[in-house]
Amino acid sequence: MVLQALIDAIAVGALYALVAVGLALVFGVLRLINFAHGELITAGAYSLYLTRNLPMVVSIVICFLVCVLMSLAIEEVVFRPLRGVSPITTLVATFAVAIALEAVWLVAFSPQGKIANLLSPLNQSATHGSIHLRWVTIAELASGLLLLGATTVILGRTTIGLQMRAAAADFRAARLIGVKADRVIRFAFVLAGVLAAVVSLLLTVSQPLVTPTFGLDVVILALVGAVLGGIDRLASATAGGFLIGFIISFLGDELPASLSSFSTAFTFGIVILALLLRPAGVLSPFGASGVDRV
Amino acid sequence: MSRLSQIRQLAAPILLIVVVALVGSTTSIATQQNFITALVSVTMVIGLYVFVGNSGVISFGQVSFIAVGAYAAGELTVPTGPKHFVLPSLWSFLQNHSVGNVPSLAIAAGVGAAYALLVGLPLMRLSGLSAGIATFAVLEITYNVLEFWGKVAPPSGQTLSLVPTTTGLFQSAVGAGVAAVAAFAYQSTRRGRLLRASREDPSAALGIGVNIHRERLVAFALSGAISGLAGGLLVHQIGSITTSQVYLELTFLTLAMLVVGGAGSLWGATVGAVLISLLDSYLLQAENGLHLGFFKLTLPSGATDGILGLIMLVMLIVRPRGLTRGREWDLGIPRIIRGRRRRDQPAELAAAQPQREEPAIR
Numbered sequence: 265m266v267l268q269a270l271i272d273a274i275a276v277g278a279l280y281a282l283v284a285v286g287l288a289l290v291f292g293v294l295r296l297i298n299f300a301h302g303e304l305i306t307a308g309a310y311s312l313y314l315t316r317n318l319p320m321v322v323s324i325v326i327c328f329l330v331c332v333l334m335s336l337a338i339e340e341v342v343f344r345p346l347r348g349v350s351p352i353t354t355l356v357a358t359f360a361v362a363i364a365l366e367a368v369w370l371v372a373f374s375p376q377g378k379i380a381n382l383l384s385p386l387n388q389s390a391t392h393g394s395i396h397l398r399w400v401t402i403a404e405l406a407s408g409l410l411l412l413g414a415t416t417v418i419l420g421r422t423t424i425g426l427q428m429r430a431a432a433a434d435f436r437a438a439r440l441i442g443v444k445a446d447r448v449i450r451f452a453f454v455l456a457g458v459l460a461a462v463v464s465l466l467l468t469v470s471q472p473l474v475t476p477t478f479g480l481d482v483v484i485l486a487l488v489g490a491v492l493g494g495i496d497r498l499a500s501a502t503a504g505g506f507l508i509g510f511i512i513s514f515l516g517d518e519l520p521a522s523l524s525s526f527s528t529a530f531t532f533g534i535v536i537l538a539l540l541l542r543p544a545g546v547l548s549p550f551g552a553s554g555v556d557r558v
Numbered sequence: 559m560s561r562l563s564q565i566r567q568l569a570a571p572i573l574l575i576v577v578v579a580l581v582g583s584t585t586s587i588a589t590q591q592n593f594i595t596a597l598v599s600v601t602m603v604i605g606l607y608v609f610v611g612n613s614g615v616i617s618f619g620q621v622s623f624i625a626v627g628a629y630a631a632g633e634l635t636v637p638t639g640p641k642h643f644v645l646p647s648l649w650s651f652l653q654n655h656s657v658g659n660v661p662s663l664a665i666a667a668g669v670g671a672a673y674a675l676l677v678g679l680p681l682m683r684l685s686g687l688s689a690g691i692a693t694f695a696v697l698e699i700t701y702n703v704l705e706f707w708g709k710v711a712p713p714s715g716q717t718l719s720l721v722p723t724t725t726g727l728f729q730s731a732v733g734a735g736v737a738a739v740a741a742f743a744y745q746s747t748r749r750g751r752l753l754r755a756s757r758e759d760p761s762a763a764l765g766i767g768v769n770i771h772r773e774r775l776v777a778f779a780l781s782g783a784i785s786g787l788a789g790g791l792l793v794h795q796i797g798s799i800t801t802s803q804v805y806l807e808l809t810f811l812t813l814a815m816l817v818v819g820g821a822g823s824l825w826g827a828t829v830g831a832v833l834i835s836l837l838d839s840y841l842l843q844a845e846n847g848l849h850l851g852f853f854k855l856t857l858p859s860g861a862t863d864g865i866l867g868l869i870m871l872v873m874l875i876v877r878p879r880g881l882t883r884g885r886e887w888d889l890g891i892p893r894i895i896r897g898r899r900r901r902d903q904p905a906e907l908a909a910a911q912p913q914r915e916e917p918a919i920r
Contacts, residue, residue, distance in 0.1 A: 342871060342875070349879075350879075352616055352813075353879070356814050356874065357874045357875075360814065360868075363864075363866065363867040364863065365864075367861060367863040367867065371858050371859075371864070491690075491691040525706040528699070529698070529703055532698040532699050536681070540681075540684070540692070543684050
């Protein structure tokens with residue numbers, strides 16, 4: 265069923281797009297690839313598990329609080345002292361944060377995984393003929409569009425958004441004309457935390473089993489998507505995230521059985537081809553120069 | 559730089575390798591494995607350094623060359639008798655031929671180099687983040703193919719076992735030494751210097767006629783050869799290999815070793831590998847109870863990575879350019895201990911040096 269595969273692929277794509285926005289926001293202001301973003305998603309998911317006996321609204325609020333506070337804490341403790349050092353150092357630092365937090369999850373929650381099924385009613389599907397449309401698909405698409413719209417409005421219509429874009433374009437010049445760097449960066453991490461919380465909520469619907477690597481797996485693929493689309497711009501990064509989720513899900517469904525175990529190889533083959541043709545990102549405007557290009 | 563001080567710069571990593579091997583030889587058989595692991599890690603990180611350190615381009619793909627090296631060396635040394643059972647669907651050429659220990663290491667290096675050359679030919683046109691993601695894609699493809707393609711590896715997801723365990727302290731030390739000499743020889747050549755020039759200022763390097771694509775490709779292939787050798791050493795150390803052992807975790811760990819040591823120098827790569835690897839081994843041991851003099855330290859299982867991550871973070875925050883600050887060491891006594899400026903450096907030159915250098919890797 266190609267149509268069913270398409271619907272599934274769109275749902276997965278929307279989820280990856282949400283992760284890609286979170287990565288691109290932080291990348292925009294700090295030029296930092298934040299692998300620790302995945303740990304926010306994991307933390308949110310574990311908080312849903314821990315608060316499973318509380319009312320749903322309380323549980324959701326706590327999930328948002330955990331993600332946002334953790335995002336700010338990581339910024340404060342790790343990324344601020346490392347501001348201005350070479351990108352490879354900050355990259356390894358974000359790995360180190362991710363590895364350390366994963367160990368915390370492992371010790372605290374054991375490797376077996378915990379069930380977080382707060383929103384599992386969304387798994388019910390509306391069936392029309394042979395097409396199944398799960399409610400979570402609609403929720404993923406709706407929240408994807410809504411949050412992307414909200415982010416666009418914040419970036420385009422508010423002062424802090426303008427400052428963020430200024431900082432993304434030229435950090436030093438932005439500081440010279442009075443943009444408060446710490447405030448802008450903190451705001452980017454708050455937004456990233458909110459996005460991570462939404463992803464935790466939605467991802468636990470389709471994957472209620474929360475393991476220590478719950479978030480990291482998603483973030484790595486979303487990062488590939490963001491760079492594939494063009495991580496320089498929020499829109500192209502988001503679309504890239506959507507694209508990678510779409511490709512993975514669609515190839516997984518539609519490849520013939522003899523080749524289905526090689527869907528990863530096909531996906532990344534496409535990624536390499538696309539990057540060779542458009543190093544600055546397939547979805548970035550023509551003539552745009554990529555990040556740090558020679 | 560004088561020839562003598564150049565040789566002394568190579569002597570520093572070699573000396574460290576010898577010291578690790580000697581200290582290892584005084585310990586029990588079980589503890590010795592930690593030192594062998596450290597020396598195999600040195601080979602891996604030097605392989606990574608030859609490309610990342612010299613070119614300044616990030617690569618997540620070097621572990622794929624370790625993987626093909628490990629599988630090549632492993633498959634070619636499993637005795638032909640039991641091979642039909644361990645590797646039932648392997649290509650008949652691979653199935654019917656087996657070689658000795660040393661040839662298998664040479665083949666591992668050769669396969670690593672060939673694969674790197676093949677992959678690098680198109681990929682070395684990229685730089686920055688797109689290069690990072692493209693090399694990561696190579697890692698994913700390699701992992702996927704080795705996991706599921708029975709003609710080149712064991713049937714889906716199974717362990718390649720029955721590989722002779724020939725990597726002891728001696729072999730791992732010689733391997734690391736060969737890697738260090740090769741890396742140092744390369745970075746002292748004209749080609750190596752051209753590539754390092756392109757790392758510092760790509761536009762200026764292009765301006766003086768450096769063919770950046772070609773220089774990067776050369777370094778990438780050499781890096782592939784050393785990584786392949788490291789893979790060969792690894793498979794002969796543990797006697798078996800699975801795809802998950804040469805995948806994401808090793809990629810992160812080797813990159814962290816390189817950056818913590820100092821990505822700009824061979825000395826940094828060696829120091830980082832020895833330090834983090836030994837730390838990792840001993841912390842793992844502490845999860846099962848480690849005797850430290852009078853008391854026994856027992857960590858909760860899984861805590862190793864947490865402590866390792868924290869230590870790496872602190873090191874990066876204190877020394878963002880790495881423990882060695884990305885410099886070679888010519889066995890001279892560091893200024894901190896000697897307490898005065900080096901005599902061979904004119905005062906005005908030392909004064910003119912910027913307080914904070916530009917990042918070596920962009």
